[in-house]
Each structure stands twice: as structure tokens, then as C-alpha cells.
Amino acid sequence: MARTADRYRKNYVKTKKTDKVYQVGDYLRLSVDSDYTGSDSLENQRKLAQEYISRRPDLNIVREYVDDGKTGTDFSRPAFSRMIADMKAGIIDCVIVKDLSRFGREYIEAGNYIEKVFPFLGVRFISIVDRYDSADADCSRELLLISLKNLMHEMYARDISKKVGSTFRTKQEKGMFYRSATIPYGYKMNGSGTNYMICEQTAPIVREIFKQCGEGISNYAISRWLYDNHVYTPQQYALTGSVYRKPEEELKIWHCSTIKRLLENPVYIGRVIRHQSEQSFFAGKKASPVPEQEQIVIENNHEPIIEKSMFEIVQKILSQTKDKKTESACERQTVVFERNIFQGKLFCGSCKANMVRVGAYRSVNGVKEQYKIFKCSTHRNHCDLCDTRWIAEDLLCDILYGTIRRHLSLIKGIKKKIEKDIRYSFEENLKQTEWKRQKIVSTKNLLEQEYMQKYSDYAEGSISQAAFLQYKSTYHEKIELCGKQENVYAKEVKGIKKCQAALQKLLSDWLCFQNTRKLTETMVEICVDRIELFTDNRVEIKLRYQDCFSVLDSWMQKEV
Incomplete structure (x- = not known):
């Protein structure tokens, strides 16, 4: 029997050839009660996606998102949320799944993502088994079929939910024991x-x-x-x-x-x-x-x-x-955000552990006030395993907001220049790089013609075998060097196109905050990649699109 990964090989959707290379996020999901060794296993989903992508030169997998033991009846899943955040950040612009049931079993919201959210974000969606690829114009006629399949998945999930819930309720009322998802320690x-x-x-x-x-x-x-x-x-x-x-x-x-x-x-x-x-x-x-x-x-x-x-x-x-x-409750509380918006972004500069959000107290004009601070989780549990450090939430927000505003001012200051010159600059760079690549291709063609002539002379006895072998050795060295140079220029072309797309994404993402008067959760999600806190009260902030800001800085230097 053919492998599962080969089962759909002949049924892949044929898309139009394009120069664009999509940055793919492979989404895998397995329910709590799924068969871990069956066709829907994580390993099978992974292999199927890798097999599909290996045959598509326009697809480059950069991230994998795995929701293991998560139901498909709603979209509140950790890996799925990270995937959506990466889409908004421009890290991925294509999502691939084994089939629609792995994506989700909730009919309305699944259809909303496929038909509205993904197109709005410019994200390509591929479902391998369903032979659906949003980049293929012919697939638009299959949206109705997809909606029906999603509906069937939802009806199936609702039916199972009702039956399982009824069974558990019966056992509960009878005082019968059944194991929970996690066996208690001990x-x-x-x-x-x-x-x-x-x-x-x-x-x-x-x-x-x-x-x-x-x-x-x-x-x-x-x-x-x-x-x-x-x-x-x-x-x-x-x-x-x-x-x-x-x-x-x-x-x-x-x-x-x-x-x-x-x-x-x-x-x-x-x-x-x-x-x-x-x-x-x-x-x-x-x-x-x-x-x-x-x-x-x-x-x-x-x-x-x-x-x-x-x-x-x-x-x-x-x-x-x-x-x-x-009893020790204070008279006043100061909370910037109701929840920790820096979760997964704020780390200790020494041990690289997460900074945890805890309550602390201070006196303001004689009034006892509770506020939030961030402390190294390692030091908080074992003080001798890491140096002490902490920062108040309101101070961190002020520092971060100031940093984002400064970079936003840089963008606004050269916005007109970017809009005027960005296309011309990138087109010129692409033209120069492509000219160099074509020059290498021409050199390769001349070398190949020369090689054929030498081989013809050798076959006719015009040159000796020793002379031909010596020439052949030199020829292969030159061809190899040309190949390496051609690869370098190909990477340069890819890098220029990536930088151009990132700059355009930077403009659209950041300029929406130009009228924002304080730090918001959305601002942190879109603009911030990582924050590290050090013992000397130094805060290192890594913003998203850091490479783009380097390009903008260089442009500003040229203007000065």
C-alpha cells in the first residue's frame, strides 16, 4: 500500500507559476481523544506537509505550529494564536494544513478565517487533502463545498460533544470514577x-x-x-x-x-x-x-x-x-493593564527566564498603593540562582512607549521619501543584481560552448588527452565558481524583495499608531519582539522589523 504522504500526490492543486516565494507556516492539530498513531497523527500531518512543500519551489516553510491535545471546536488555541500574530507581523504569508478538520471544526469562524481574514492579511491558505489552494483562481468555485465540509465537521463535533458530555454527566451523578486528562502527581x-x-x-x-x-x-x-x-x-x-x-x-x-x-x-x-x-x-x-x-x-x-x-x-x-x-490590603491600586501583556516577550537578561508579574507596595503622598512589577522568575524562587532585578509595570510601559514613538517619528519623517523612492531604489538594486547574474549566466554559456569545442578537438585528435584533461579540470573549477556567484546574486535578489515587502509592511503596521497617546496591547503585539532586563537597570528592546529600521537609519544618514 502506498504511504499516506503519497496518497494525495497526484491530486495536488496546480497553481500558476509565480516569482513570489511564500513564507509558510505549517499548522498541525491533534485532539485530546484522537488516535495518536492513525492518519491524523502529528507525524503524519508533518510528513504530508513536508512532501507537499518539497514539490513546490514557491513555498518555503519557516514556522511550525502544533496544538497537541486541543479541540477543533473553538480557535482559542496557543499555537493558532501565535500563528495569527506571526501573520500580522509579516513572518508568514501562507498557511498549510492536512485538511480542514485539522484547521477547525467550527463552521462559521473557520469560514470567516478562510474567506475574510486570510485574504485581508494577504495570506495564502492551502488544505492538502481537500485540494484547496487560495492562490488558484479555480478554487473560488469550491468555497461552497468547503463551507459544507466545515458544517459537517461542526455537526460531527457537536454530536460528539453532546454524547460525551451526557456520558460524563451520567457517571458523575452515579458517583462513578473516570480518569481525568492528567494523573495527579503521587x-x-x-x-x-x-x-x-x-x-x-x-x-x-x-x-x-x-x-x-x-x-x-x-x-x-x-x-x-x-x-x-x-x-x-x-x-x-x-x-x-x-x-x-x-x-x-x-x-x-x-x-x-x-x-x-x-x-x-x-x-x-x-x-x-x-x-x-x-x-x-x-x-x-x-x-x-x-x-x-x-x-x-x-x-x-x-x-x-x-x-x-x-x-x-x-x-x-x-x-x-x-x-x-x-488584611494587608492597601488603600489604592494602580494597574496599567488587567493582564500581563508582556507574557512571552519580557525576559531576564542573565538567566533568560521569564519575568513574572507580581504585586508590590509603595507609599504615594502618604497613601499605601499596590502596583505591579516584573521580577526574574528564577531569582523569585531561588535568590542565589540569579541576580536580583525588577521593574515597575508603569515604568516599563513608559520606556517602551517612548522607544516606539521615537521609531515612529523616524518613519513619519521619511515617509514621503520612502513612498517616493522606495520603488525606484529597489527596482534599481534589483536591476543591478539581475544584470550581474545575467553576466554570470553568459559566462557559463561561453564556458560550455568552449568546452564543447575542446571536446570536439579532442575527439578529432587535434589535442592530446593530457591537454584535454587539464582543460577539463580548469573548466569544472570555473563552472563551480560561476555557480556559487550565481547563488549569491540569487540570494541578494531574494533579500531585496524581502526587505521591500518588510518596509511596506512596516509602514502599514506602524503608522496606524501615529495618533495613539499611550501604550496599547496591540502596539506591544505588533511592534515588540523581545525585551530583556539587566541588573544595571538597562532595558534592551528588540523591535519587530529591526532590519528595516537599519535601512531607514542608513537613508537618514545619506540625507544628513
Whole structure:
């Protein structure tokens, strides 16, 4: 039987030849309950996309986006969100998927992306199995078929959602146990896969965490003890199957939030709580928390790791800590943004760890005020693993806004020059580079003609074999040199076209903020690539289109 990747080889959509090379993002998705070894496996999706792209010289894959264990019934997926952000930033201008069901099963929103959002952003969309390519004019007649297929995917997902939800609800009402997506740290599934049983490898770690908390030791100190004793985090344990770090492997830090969730989890006294949140796709209801009195509690479901008395002591300590924080509430709060808009963009300059957003206090005109700061996550958990550093959120926003405004002033200052000269400048550069390339091609043609003449002379006996072989060796060296030079000029042409497109994208993206009077979340998303904070209060900001700004600076220097 032919490989899956070969199955659709003859059915690829034929598109018109074009000089443009698309920067492709390969999107892969696998649901929680999907067959991990079947035709929809991530590896199969990846191979199919690579096989397709290898036969398309106009496609160049630059990014891969993987949503593993994510439902297709909505588009709130991490990798999908990153892909949309990269489209807006101009990093990719083409999306390829195995089929439409991998893209999404929600009919209206999937159609909206394919028919409106992608064309607006200038993004080409390819679905391999469906033989759909938005760059092919003939495919426009297939949009109705695509919409119908999306509808079928949505109806299928709604039907499955209803059946699965009904099954889970029945089990909950009967007090029946079923495993959750993640097995709690300290437990494993029994041989029949019907219930939890104590894991003798990790259960002692759980007992020690509860013991230390019961003795009044803080979560920070517990985190330090776990690190000093080389204990893997629950995530690393799930990946490696090892409890303790091996000498050649990296050890991550147990975050205090992880320890807190573990200490609050009643699963360690044999209790299982179900129906903590409620969601219904077929009814259009998003996930929402369920009141405590409506949750379903299964007592004595499995063997406990912690005694009930110890668990109650720990809950009392955690409650007292929470009460102290409430009592120390300040008179005023200053919050620039409701959520952390710098997530995945702000890092420690030394250890390169994420900077975490936490609350801090200050006195302003005699009034106690709470505000937000960013601290190195490594130093926050283990102060001797990284230097101390922090920056207030409002100060960071002011610095970033000032930086963006300065670059925006540069763009506005030479906007007319760019609009007037950009096409001419790039066309001249392309013309010069193409002339050099053609000169190399002509040289290659002359060399090939000369070689054929020498070979003819050798065949007729006009020159000796030794003379011909010596000439042949020199000929191959010259041809190889010409090939290298031709590749250099081809890369230059590609670079010029890329820079031209990036500059045009820069103008359209940045100039929309020229009337913005303060930093916004959209501004950060579009303009900022990475921020690093150092101990000397130095902030390094890497903006998107950094190469374009270098070009603009050079133009400004010429004007001066």
C-alpha cells in the first residue's frame, strides 16, 4: 500500500507559476481523544506537509505550529494564536494544513478565517487533502463545498460533544470514577486502568511537601528544598518517568503556584471532585466554573497518601496565609493593564527566564498603593540562582512607549521619501543584481560552448588527452565558481524583495499608531519582539522589523 504522504500526490492543486516565494507556516492539530498513531497523527500531518512543500519551489516553510491535545471546536488555541500574530507581523504569508478538520471544526469562524481574514492579511491558505489552494483562481468555485465540509465537521463535533458530555454527566451523578486528562502527581493508574493507585516513587515527595507545610515552612522554602534535592517537577516527571534529575539533564524549578495547587488538592486524602466546570459546545456554552455546592464529590475513591488530619492542618495554614494578605490590603491600586501583556516577550537578561508579574507596595503622598512589577522568575524562587532585578509595570510601559514613538517619528519623517523612492531604489538594486547574474549566466554559456569545442578537438585528435584533461579540470573549477556567484546574486535578489515587502509592511503596521497617546496591547503585539532586563537597570528592546529600521537609519544618514 502506498504511504499516506503519497496518497494525495497526484491530486495536488496546480497553481500558476509565480516569482513570489511564500513564507509558510505549517499548522498541525491533534485532539485530546484522537488516535495518536492513525492518519491524523502529528507525524503524519508533518510528513504530508513536508512532501507537499518539497514539490513546490514557491513555498518555503519557516514556522511550525502544533496544538497537541486541543479541540477543533473553538480557535482559542496557543499555537493558532501565535500563528495569527506571526501573520500580522509579516513572518508568514501562507498557511498549510492536512485538511480542514485539522484547521477547525467550527463552521462559521473557520469560514470567516478562510474567506475574510486570510485574504485581508494577504495570506495564502492551502488544505492538502481537500485540494484547496487560495492562490488558484479555480478554487473560488469550491468555497461552497468547503463551507459544507466545515458544517459537517461542526455537526460531527457537536454530536460528539453532546454524547460525551451526557456520558460524563451520567457517571458523575452515579458517583462513578473516570480518569481525568492528567494523573495527579503521587499517583498512577492501576493495572486495569479503572482507578488511581499510589506511586511509590513520587508519593514520598508528596508526603514531604505536606509535612514541611504543616511545620510552617513556606512554599518558597519547599521549592528550594525540592531543587536542592534534585527533584523533577511534575511536568518533567511525566516526560521522563524519573523522579530525580540525572547528571546530564536540566532541572527546572518547582513554582510556588504548583506547590500550592498540590497542597490544596483533596485527591491526596482519597477524595475526587468532578463537575468543577461546565461547558457545552453543542449549546454554544463556554467553560465556566460551577458553584461548590453543585460540584460532585466522590469520597474514599482510592487509597489516600495523606492523613485527613494532616490535610486539614495544611488547609488551615493556607487559609491563614490568605487572610493575612487580605488584611494587608492597601488603600489604592494602580494597574496599567488587567493582564500581563508582556507574557512571552519580557525576559531576564542573565538567566533568560521569564519575568513574572507580581504585586508590590509603595507609599504615594502618604497613601499605601499596590502596583505591579516584573521580577526574574528564577531569582523569585531561588535568590542565589540569579541576580536580583525588577521593574515597575508603569515604568516599563513608559520606556517602551517612548522607544516606539521615537521609531515612529523616524518613519513619519521619511515617509514621503520612502513612498517616493522606495520603488525606484529597489527596482534599481534589483536591476543591478539581475544584470550581474545575467553576466554570470553568459559566462557559463561561453564556458560550455568552449568546452564543447575542446571536446570536439579532442575527439578529432587535434589535442592530446593530457591537454584535454587539464582543460577539463580548469573548466569544472570555473563552472563551480560561476555557480556559487550565481547563488549569491540569487540570494541578494531574494533579500531585496524581502526587505521591500518588510518596509511596506512596516509602514502599514506602524503608522496606524501615529495618533495613539499611550501604550496599547496591540502596539506591544505588533511592534515588540523581545525585551530583556539587566541588573544595571538597562532595558534592551528588540523591535519587530529591526532590519528595516537599519535601512531607514542608513537613508537618514545619506540625507544628513
